[in-house]
Amino acid sequence: MSAGQTLEASPPLSRLIVRGVGWCGLGLLAVTVLLSDFIARAPAGMADPSAMLNAPSSTHPFGTDLLGRDLMSETLHGLAETGAHALFGALVAIVCGELFGAVAARLPVPLARAIRGVMGVLAAVPALLLTILLIGLTARFFAPLAAGLAAAPLAFVRAFDRVDVDSKHSEYARATGIPATTLLHRDLTYEFREMLGSVAARALAAVTIILSTASFLGFGAEPPARDLGLMIAAAKATYLAAWWTAACPAAALVILVLCARLAAGLDEGEQP
Amino acid sequence: MRSFLARQAVRLVVGVLGAVVVAAVISAIGVPRGHGLWGFLLAVAGRLAHFAQGDLGQSAISGQPAWQELGERIPSTLKLVAEGAGLALVAGVPLGLVAAVGPTRRAIAPLIQIITATPLFCAGLALAYGAVHLLHWPVSVNTPVGAAVSPDEAFEIAALPIITVGFAGAAVVQLALRHSASQASGGAFRNGLKRLGLSAFEIERSFILPRVMAGLVASAGEIMLALLSAAVVAEWVFHRSGAADLFVKAVALADWNMTAIILFMFACLTFLAEFAGRIAAHALASEGAP
Numbered sequence: 001m002s003a004g005q006t007l008e009a010s011p012p013l014s015r016l017i018v019r020g021v022g023w024c025g026l027g028l029l030a031v032t033v034l035l036s037d038f039i040a041r042a043p044a045g046m047a048d049p050s051a052m053l054n055a056p057s058s059t060h061p062f063g064t065d066l067l068g069r070d071l072m073s074e075t076l077h078g079l080a081e082t083g084a085h086a087l088f089g090a091l092v093a094i095v096c097g098e099l100f101g102a103v104a105a106r107l108p109v110p111l112a113r114a115i116r117g118v119m120g121v122l123a124a125v126p127a128l129l130l131t132i133l134l135i136g137l138t139a140r141f142f143a144p145l146a147a148g149l150a151a152a153p154l155a156f157v158r159a160f161d162r163v164d165v166d167s168k169h170s171e172y173a174r175a176t177g178i179p180a181t182t183l184l185h186r187d188l189t190y191e192f193r194e195m196l197g198s199v200a201a202r203a204l205a206a207v208t209i210i211l212s213t214a215s216f217l218g219f220g221a222e223p224p225a226r227d228l229g230l231m232i233a234a235a236k237a238t239y240l241a242a243w244w245t246a247a248c249p250a251a252a253l254v255i256l257v258l259c260a261r262l263a264a265g266l267d268e269g270e271q272p
Numbered sequence: 273m274r275s276f277l278a279r280q281a282v283r284l285v286v287g288v289l290g291a292v293v294v295a296a297v298i299s300a301i302g303v304p305r306g307h308g309l310w311g312f313l314l315a316v317a318g319r320l321a322h323f324a325q326g327d328l329g330q331s332a333i334s335g336q337p338a339w340q341e342l343g344e345r346i347p348s349t350l351k352l353v354a355e356g357a358g359l360a361l362v363a364g365v366p367l368g369l370v371a372a373v374g375p376t377r378r379a380i381a382p383l384i385q386i387i388t389a390t391p392l393f394c395a396g397l398a399l400a401y402g403a404v405h406l407l408h409w410p411v412s413v414n415t416p417v418g419a420a421v422s423p424d425e426a427f428e429i430a431a432l433p434i435i436t437v438g439f440a441g442a443a444v445v446q447l448a449l450r451h452s453a454s455q456a457s458g459g460a461f462r463n464g465l466k467r468l469g470l471s472a473f474e475i476e477r478s479f480i481l482p483r484v485m486a487g488l489v490a491s492a493g494e495i496m497l498a499l500l501s502a503a504v505v506a507e508w509v510f511h512r513s514g515a516a517d518l519f520v521k522a523v524a525l526a527d528w529n530m531t532a533i534i535l536f537m538f539a540c541l542t543f544l545a546e547f548a549g550r551i552a553a554h555a556l557a558s559e560g561a562p
């Protein structure tokens with residue numbers, strides 16, 4: 001059996017099931033995040049000096065950290081913080097990347113190519129470094145916006161390159177009397193109708209990783225607010241002796257990214 | 273082929289010039305300048321003029337010439353990226369091929385999903401945990417390990433950042449390989465070649481494999497981006513002194529000149545990888561054309 005033959009696309013049903021699992025996972029995480037204040041056993045940041053670095057037990061299912069904070073509660077609050085920020089960042093990446101790319105590709109060819117060139121330069125810099133730069137230029141409060149803007153150039157390039165800029169169809173359509181805005185609206189609706197869910201989930205996965213990594217490096221959430229990246233960074237000092245301090249927030253982060261990747265359909269050898 | 277090469281060379285030059293302008297804009301943020309947009313534009317023009325004369329300015333942190341500081345740090349990062357790239361190919365190509373074959377593909381798909389969903393800093397910390405507890409390596413993620421270590425220990429300390437970068441590269445390599453393999457499988461020429469009497473093996477070796485490898489090398493720019501991002505995380509987690517680590521410190525201390533030059537270097541590396549990858553892909557694809 002050849003590699004080529006075996007790499008044919010999966011049956012649509014199995015692909016739908018995988019995506020469905022991803023969306024269900026994201027839905028469950030969204031419900032958990034929305035109810036985090038009720039589910040959590042303690043408010044965010046509540047320390048108990050008598051329970052420092054306790055291993056997971058019935059009292060503290062995820063254990064406690066160096067300050068005696070219940071890690072289950074902290075992970076829930078951190079997940080809420082990460083999820084909310086990542087959602088906003090993903091929205092920015094979709095608008096400034098995918099949507100802008102799809103629109104720019106339909107501008108007059110010289111202008112379209114000029115914009116593609118500028119975005120291509122930005123896309124040649126790792127998104128993580130762009131995020132850190134934008135946060136450094138502004139403030140940590142703007143980390144979600146920075147992560148979304150940093151993810152946008154790659155999304156722009158991907159969306160732009162999907163369109164054949166040399167195609168004459170818009171020219172012919174305009175010659176028949178269809179206004180340019182109607183044509184653009186129709187093209188965008190056609191392009192995004194099928195892909196919006198996949199594009200949104202892909203942006204969510206990318207922004208979550210960028211945002212949590214920036215936080216881990218000290219450029220994201222600002223204490224006392226803690227997202228999962230900052231929780232893992234704080235656990236660096238203790239996790240070699242108390243594994244649960246990093247493992248629980250890391251597991252929550254991996255589950256969030258995994259669900260988003262599954263929902264985006266990034267399992268069939270799609271371009272990373 | 274000649275016109276293709278010329279087009280790629282133009283793309284490379286335009287990309288590098290664009291990166292110079294971006295670097296000048298970032299560098300101008302740290303330069304004393306007049307108020308308003310015109311003041312800023314004048315500062316950018318000033319920085320461009322200095323760059324054109326080969327003057328990269330000074331590091332605001334150390335006061336050293338920027339090129340000197342970069343020269344001290346960049347070899348370490350380049351070595352880390354090169355070693356990580358080697359590991360990424362060694363691990364990623366077989367993984368991509370195994371992940372592409374029928375039943376194995378289904379079996380390892382969940383594992384690949386989890387691996388690719390793991391943020392790199394989590395993977396780095398997990399590697400350090402395993403190295404300390406299972407292999408008893410002298411690794412620390414909190415303080416730099418002292419210089420007075422035996423050659424064995426030096427190898428163990430150096431290995432983890434390389435593995436971390438290689439891990440990130442391997443994830444991208446296997447995805448690029450699977451993507452190009454799935455595209456190559458859609459070629460309509462396969463049945464025609466069979467009718468001409470070629471065996472499946474011959475078709476795979478002579479026509480499919482070059483296309484798959486062409487797809488992989490065409491992703492060289494994306495692989496380079498992943499390796500550079502990974503270098504930032506690996507240098508930070510394992511306290512390895514390099515340009516990527518310097519970038520984080522430069523932004524934190526508002527050293528915009530150093531920040532601009534490191535970003536420029538990284539963008540150039542990506543453009544060069546893209547350029548080389550496109551040419552290699554073009555050559556391979558021509559070889560595999562039926």
